[in-house]
Amino acid sequence: xxxxxxxxxxxxxxxxxxxxxxxxxxxxxxxxxxxxxxxxxxxxxxxxxxxxxxxxxxxxxxxxxxxxxxx
Numbered sequence: 001x002x003x004x005x006x007x008x009x010x011x012x013x014x015x016x017x018x019x020x021x022x023x024x025x026x027x028x029x030x031x032x033x034x035x036x037x038x039x040x041x042x043x044x045x046x047x048x049x050x051x052x053x054x055x056x057x058x059x060x061x062x063x064x065x066x067x068x069x070x071x
Contacts, residue, residue: 009033014043 010027017024017036028034028046036044 009035011035011037011042014038 024034029048034046
């Protein structure tokens with residue numbers, strides 16, 4: 001079951017997590033800690049995926065910068 005209080009940590013038993021997966025994922029995406037347990041042992045922590053920054057490709061702005069002035 002969900003933890004109560006001001007903490008943003010949720011500890012859920014595995015069998016409950018299977019029925020609440022959608023809301024647990026939403027909580028993790030919001031930055032809340034979600035722990036799934038079995039036999040009072042923490043087995044899984046849900047965390048959102050950090051997206052890698054897209055590196056700029058050399059020359060990708062060709063013609064956009066100083067384009068009018070180079071004519």
